[in-house]
Amino acid sequence: MSKHYDVGIVGGGIIGQSIAYQLAKEGISVLVLDRHKGGSGATSAAAGMLGANSELEQNDAFFQFAKESQRQYHLLQDELSNFSQIHIQLVDKGMYKVALSQEEAIALKNAVQHHETLEWHTRETVLNHEPSVSSEIEGALHIPEDGHVSPKHVCEAFTKSASLLGATFIENAPVQSIKKASVNDYILSTPQGDFTCNKVVIANGVWSGYFFKQLGLPNRMKPVKGECLAVKSNTLHLEKTIFYDHCYIVPKGDGRFVVGATMVEDDWSTTPSLGGIHALIEKVSPLVPGISSAQLISTWAGLRPQSEDGKPYIGVHPEDDNILFATGHYRNGILLAPKTGTMIRDFILKKKIDENYVRAFSVTRNLAQSNEVIV
Amino acid sequence: MSKHYDVGIVGGGIIGQSIAYQLAKEGISVLVLDRHKGGSGATSAAAGMLGANSELEQNDAFFQFAKESQRQYHLLQDELSNFSQIHIQLVDKGMYKVALSQEEAIALKNAVQHHETLEWHTRETVLNHEPSVSSEIEGALHIPEDGHVSPKHVCEAFTKSASLLGATFIENAPVQSIKKASVNDYILSTPQGDFTCNKVVIANGVWSGYFFKQLGLPNRMKPVKGECLAVKSNTLHLEKTIFYDHCYIVPKGDGRFVVGATMVEDDWSTTPSLGGIHALIEKVSPLVPGISSAQLISTWAGLRPQSEDGKPYIGVHPEDDNILFATGHYRNGILLAPKTGTMIRDFILKKKIDENYVRAFSVTRNLAQSNEVIV
Amino acid sequence: MSKHYDVGIVGGGIIGQSIAYQLAKEGISVLVLDRHKGGSGATSAAAGMLGANSELEQNDAFFQFAKESQRQYHLLQDELSNFSQIHIQLVDKGMYKVALSQEEAIALKNAVQHHETLEWHTRETVLNHEPSVSSEIEGALHIPEDGHVSPKHVCEAFTKSASLLGATFIENAPVQSIKKASVNDYILSTPQGDFTCNKVVIANGVWSGYFFKQLGLPNRMKPVKGECLAVKSNTLHLEKTIFYDHCYIVPKGDGRFVVGATMVEDDWSTTPSLGGIHALIEKVSPLVPGISSAQLISTWAGLRPQSEDGKPYIGVHPEDDNILFATGHYRNGILLAPKTGTMIRDFILKKKIDENYVRAFSVTRNLAQSNEVIV
Amino acid sequence: MSKHYDVGIVGGGIIGQSIAYQLAKEGISVLVLDRHKGGSGATSAAAGMLGANSELEQNDAFFQFAKESQRQYHLLQDELSNFSQIHIQLVDKGMYKVALSQEEAIALKNAVQHHETLEWHTRETVLNHEPSVSSEIEGALHIPEDGHVSPKHVCEAFTKSASLLGATFIENAPVQSIKKASVNDYILSTPQGDFTCNKVVIANGVWSGYFFKQLGLPNRMKPVKGECLAVKSNTLHLEKTIFYDHCYIVPKGDGRFVVGATMVEDDWSTTPSLGGIHALIEKVSPLVPGISSAQLISTWAGLRPQSEDGKPYIGVHPEDDNILFATGHYRNGILLAPKTGTMIRDFILKKKIDENYVRAFSVTRNLAQSNEVIV
Numbered sequence A, B, C, D: 001m002s003k004h005y006d007v008g009i010v011g012g013g014i015i016g017q018s019i020a021y022q023l024a025k026e027g028i029s030v031l032v033l034d035r036h037k038g039g040s041g042a043t044s045a046a047a048g049m050l051g052a053n054s055e056l057e058q059n060d061a062f063f064q065f066a067k068e069s070q071r072q073y074h075l076l077q078d079e080l081s082n083f084s085q086i087h088i089q090l091v092d093k094g095m096y097k098v099a100l101s102q103e104e105a106i107a108l109k110n111a112v113q114h115h116e117t118l119e120w121h122t123r124e125t126v127l128n129h130e131p132s133v134s135s136e137i138e139g140a141l142h143i144p145e146d147g148h149v150s151p152k153h154v155c156e157a158f159t160k161s162a163s164l165l166g167a168t169f170i171e172n173a174p175v176q177s178i179k180k181a182s183v184n185d186y187i188l189s190t191p192q193g194d195f196t197c198n199k200v201v202i203a204n205g206v207w208s209g210y211f212f213k214q215l216g217l218p219n220r221m222k223p224v225k226g227e228c229l230a231v232k233s234n235t236l237h238l239e240k241t242i243f244y245d246h247c248y249i250v251p252k253g254d255g256r257f258v259v260g261a262t263m264v265e266d267d268w269s270t271t272p273s274l275g276g277i278h279a280l281i282e283k284v285s286p287l288v289p290g291i292s293s294a295q296l297i298s299t300w301a302g303l304r305p306q307s308e309d310g311k312p313y314i315g316v317h318p319e320d321d322n323i324l325f326a327t328g329h330y331r332n333g334i335l336l337a338p339k340t341g342t343m344i345r346d347f348i349l350k351k352k353i354d355e356n357y358v359r360a361f362s363v364t365r366n367l368a369q370s371n372e373v374i375v
């Protein structure tokens, strides 16, 4: 018979592994099951931006949560490197969110008022700092705190640290069904056999929709496919991420510029289409004209796990608090991974959790409105 | 609502796609669901040998079935190329099954008596035909009919031909559960949603064990991991496959020599280990000494789907003949794919099928002996 | 001391290896030196079209030469597979050269008159044969004889066949200089040391310009960079190559569609730029609209060796017939490789060679006009 | 006409690029020519160890030079990241040089006496720090200062920083010959055309032997091919590099363990042979037994540029101080790159250079002994 675990986590992407890491650090016996290799879902497709300010426009609980998570990365960098020797490649040089029209400029200038650290930079200032940016821009919002990491390395560092702290990680183990055998006894069935645990965390990204349904919840999970590419150049220099209308050029610490990403709804394929890459090139080339002469080195795609309102589900099943959800992180799962890990840990350890967060990410938050009934 | 299909096939490896192709040719509406990309399981790991004589030692129904399948490839080559433009790279230059000791030589010489086309070749004859083979051998069994194909291309040719003939193939759609909604109405649930069909074929290789269980059958499916490598060389020449004790060197039509494969039981990982590659090199280097100076170009691994008695399951569920199985092809799924496709087609079209085959591959064949009860 | 060779060939691309193969078959001792791996120059970037009719518009000696070379491939296919086991993947289903405007249609219809096998197909006929082609076309020239091969495999098959016939092929051996030591004694200097031979063939593609100069000839060689990409799709079907204005979509026998190629003059880089791939997608998408949804699987680039008048140099040095040139094959080196191999062989064996060919490809053919003096 | 440069550097490996960087920082106009891509020679094959203490056994000028270079990396890390955004992945956790026999233990203990920072660790201490190491060892020399970097990233960071500081880097430009046109005017001929400069630095690794000869010097350069592999594992942990008899396991900051390297003399091929990888696995598996179950992810090879006495040539041509050499760095070019860069800069700027270094690395140092005459 196989070992019984305190916590079984379905999905070994950045969210599942962040949770595993936090639990393993507390000495909890934890099992992570991934259907494939860890990190091979959305995580390995992500650009790795920590876009709290650039991505989230309202100063609400979600934004606070994102900022806390962003800050956590500064500690995690050393912590994870100590445990695992793996460097997460945190780059902290900020971002320019660019305006191409006057209307866009006005909208961005508004944002400045709400956030202390943000600043509006005129075209001249921008070109001064980043001479490669197009002179056609109106100016840009300067967001000093939105850096980036290497998602693959963050996920691997969580995985290896958790492993060395005692967690068990099993690859090639797709969870086919989650069943309650008795109190404190959940069965995760896979082709490798059944695994049992006291609590279950559902963290399998866009593929988690099936388990909401299996466990009687109406929440749906929709894929929003994103296509990316990477270029290299010895002469193109960018210090900051350049961001415009959901697209971006991220100057990574390994010399690549990651360019992303398209937004294709309801497409489950994980390979870039010719048309998608075409559209992406058209979108970003005007931002940094010199990028056309850079060398194209790779293209790829991934599926963002989109919940119905675009916010993640981080919380317990309404009728069974041994079943937890940590999914639906959509465009910001890399940013939100650290704080999702500690929040799920706190649920499991029954620690106090900020009520605003509990409410904002509750699994049942839209059910009333949508008037749907839990079966 | 999504379309309803005549037949839903779980798994888009060579077995599932061979079936899809045969059904689509008959005008049957068919759906193939693969959890990942088609052909990404054992199929893409296989060496592609059509080893009817080298792999099967008894002249029984299984052997007859294998020989028929082997012969089918000669027709398929053109048929698939006509539909899909894809060449399956059939090479038909035979094989040497080598003896290193006198005992092995005696055993192989025995085989000659049972099969007309086989011949015993002395060391001199072997070295005459294949000067790269080690002069330490005792001799070899010459098997003229055991050629090879490119499994990846066979699978892609089946897939594309079936597609162009009207079959629907959906990737990234793991089937989580198979349920009967009513007579002639099966629901295949996936994270992409539910798909319905009149009949279901379970063809997902080593991962099919879960569905046997879900559908009340005790048959187990065990992985036997195989690790392979490929080399290239401008000076090493082999005309025939060299085979010894489950290992082999296959001279492929693209210039690579595929070297395989280890046999690791109960290991579900799909990446080669350092120790596995080490063992493989030790095993095959003595057969063709010059291979040590060839250039190593790649290494990989895959999971052979092993049934309890090593024969495939090709047949209907004992209590519901709308549920069919086509799995457990173990070491010989490439060889057996064509005939498995036509046999499942015949089940579905209610055509006459050789009783020996029905019995040999029946899903319930071992249940009596093993005294296990169907739940 | 290293061995002395009859013939030393500089460059192991398809041209050098085709020559080596023809010489080795005659029992001549031959050495091929490549600065890197064989076939790693333009050869591995090529789409492999055998575009005698599509590429060459005049019925001159060059065209005759191309047609002979095209025909040679039919024999070579078996010959090379017999020696080397490598299949060159000849596909012989013809090509459509498409007209998008009335003018283009008229120009193509003219071509029909000059060549027996060509036919003008109306839009309806084209769409009948190739339903994936855009209905915006005016029609297309049908060129039944312009098939394609896999350049990489042709080059490897030449290399391996030559090797097994006794040729010596040394990789990682850049020839730095070619010097005459005495009559019948040339020294090819490389960082690996010096190699000596009776005759030298310069066959190093676009990089041969240096040796023209070193050997006192004014001919220049210019690179015309070409960027390509490959896509896959289970639903897109093309039987024939679709060709328009130097660009094309080639349905390869391995299921890929090779899409090429840009024409960038005087760019020596061998990696695709973002802008180049952009331009290529824009160019070919209108021809076969469905290609936008195909999956992008790779991109690459190579340098076509362009001579001053676009025709190859195949012949002897004007002052020393132990120095031969076989270079400048520009857009058609794959097509022209077989015949270049036999023509150089005939020069070396002092066999009779068609005077029209000698003249057309002579190294000195433009020197008079250009009034340049050989130093 | 192309621009004239102060300094032309032949070879864009880590040595050439380190020099280019130091010169560009001084405002000198510099051109780097590489025959292929920068860093594609030995540099990209290297493990990146900064093995001053582990590799060099005598406390001589060479050792002092190596230690200075090792220290320079600590400054370079930030400097290069500021200019180029590229992180060189310096890991500074030391090394264990292991003894498997009593004799080896004695030899290593001796080393302790000569170097302050070295310490002998008993088997127990070693296993305490590194529980994955084999318990069969006798003990190990602890070398706290021998860390490692990512050679590819160091080379790219030098290249990009130099570029942004004004250096010109041209790829795909093999230098065919170096000629003196007049005082202060050297011509570097390439297939792309000729380039001129006041001074030439020969920094093309093992391929520089040809230029010694062309420039009248008898020094020879011999390749010592090294084959490597990389593995991954979530459960194997090493903090320090484990070193034994020229072989090593280096725990890189990206989670890979780099395992190297064989020593194959006079082999110019740059791809690993099956036999080489076999030997490497046999050599290192006993050091860290758990490595057998790690996942093999890649294999590769490169050519160490070995001078006649194993020390680099860093200095001027005996008869022409506008020709400089920076080559022959053998097993330690990554370690020695920073200091080689500053030393060549000092030659060019006519700054004072430590006489011991000038003598130790002089291009003529062995000529007297070897009684060879400069032609």
Ligand SMILES: Cc1cc2nc3c(=O)[nH]c(=O)nc-3n(C[C@H](O)[C@H](O)[C@H](O)COP(=O)(O)OP(=O)(O)OC[C@H]3O[C@@H](n4cnc5c(N)ncnc54)[C@H](O)[C@@H]3O)c2cc1C
Pocket: A010, A011, A012, A013, A014, A015, A016, A033, A034, A035, A036, A037, A038, A039, A040, A041, A042, A043, A044, A045, A046, A047, A048, A049, A050, A051, A173, A174, A175, A176, A203, A204, A205, A206, A207, A208, A225, A226, A227, A228, A260, A261, A301, A302, A303, A304, A305, A326, A327, A328, A329, A330, A331, A332, A333, A334, A335, A336
């Ligand atoms: C193109 C693109 C760019 C992005 N850029 C950014 C960015 O810059 N910044 C940012 O913060 N976010 C970004 N994101 C979003 C981010 O990638 C995701 O929000 C995040 O990776 C989600 O992590 P996850 O662990 O929930 O999901 P995933 O990484 O998808 O992991 C889910 C895991 O579950 C496994 N799994 C699935 N089903 C099962 C099963 N039945 N049993 C077991 N295992 C299963 C999968 O194999 C997978 O490994 C981007 C996303 C995309 C696609």
Ligand SMILES: Cc1cc2nc3c(=O)[nH]c(=O)nc-3n(C[C@H](O)[C@H](O)[C@H](O)COP(=O)(O)OP(=O)(O)OC[C@H]3O[C@@H](n4cnc5c(N)ncnc54)[C@H](O)[C@@H]3O)c2cc1C
Pocket: B010, B011, B012, B013, B014, B015, B016, B033, B034, B035, B036, B037, B038, B039, B040, B041, B042, B043, B044, B045, B046, B047, B048, B049, B050, B051, B173, B174, B175, B176, B203, B204, B205, B206, B207, B208, B225, B226, B227, B228, B260, B261, B301, B302, B303, B304, B305, B326, B327, B328, B329, B330, B331, B332, B333, B334, B335, B336
């Ligand atoms: C190293 C090695 C060498 C071999 N050499 C040979 C040889 O030379 N000759 C020979 O005849 N045979 C050989 N074999 C055996 C052969 O590869 C297999 O028997 C054959 O590929 C089995 O095909 P399959 O389609 O049943 O399984 P697979 O190819 O494994 O395909 C199963 C498919 O099902 C999909 N899937 C899994 N679960 C689900 C789900 N829940 N929902 C949807 N899809 C799912 C998978 O993604 C996969 O694509 C070799 C095997 C190995 C590993």
Ligand SMILES: Cc1cc2nc3c(=O)[nH]c(=O)nc-3n(C[C@H](O)[C@H](O)[C@H](O)COP(=O)(O)OP(=O)(O)OC[C@H]3O[C@@H](n4cnc5c(N)ncnc54)[C@H](O)[C@@H]3O)c2cc1C
Pocket: C010, C011, C012, C013, C014, C015, C016, C033, C034, C035, C036, C037, C038, C039, C040, C041, C042, C043, C044, C045, C046, C047, C048, C049, C050, C051, C173, C174, C175, C176, C203, C204, C205, C206, C207, C208, C225, C226, C227, C228, C260, C261, C301, C302, C303, C304, C305, C326, C327, C328, C329, C330, C331, C332, C333, C334, C335, C336
């Ligand atoms: C994008 C693209 C598409 C094309 N498509 C087609 C097509 O469809 N059909 C067609 O017929 N043609 C096509 N071509 C043209 C064709 O590829 C070339 O004409 C042909 O490959 C030239 O062959 P080669 O052997 O002369 O040159 P290369 O293949 O470039 O080989 C030259 C070799 O010389 C070596 N070398 C260089 N310098 C030295 C030295 N100093 N010492 C030793 N070795 C050296 C190089 O490493 C290289 O291997 C295409 C070309 C491109 C770039």
Ligand SMILES: Cc1cc2nc3c(=O)[nH]c(=O)nc-3n(C[C@H](O)[C@H](O)[C@H](O)COP(=O)(O)OP(=O)(O)OC[C@H]3O[C@@H](n4cnc5c(N)ncnc54)[C@H](O)[C@@H]3O)c2cc1C
Pocket: D010, D011, D012, D013, D014, D015, D016, D033, D034, D035, D036, D037, D038, D039, D040, D041, D042, D043, D044, D045, D046, D047, D048, D049, D050, D051, D173, D174, D175, D176, D203, D204, D205, D206, D207, D208, D225, D226, D227, D228, D260, D261, D301, D302, D303, D304, D305, D326, D327, D328, D329, D330, D331, D332, D333, D334, D335, D336
């Ligand atoms: C397996 C292996 C492991 C190693 N491990 C370590 C280690 O851990 N630590 C360490 O310090 N060292 C290590 N080394 C040694 C180190 O890699 C070399 O000493 C160092 O890379 C030499 O750098 P280089 O720039 O001189 O040569 P290279 O990196 O070989 O660069 C030479 C460059 O010159 C170019 N070139 C060649 N000919 C011409 C021409 N005619 N014209 C223009 N360009 C030309 C080439 O393309 C190449 O880019 C290792 C080496 C190997 C092979």
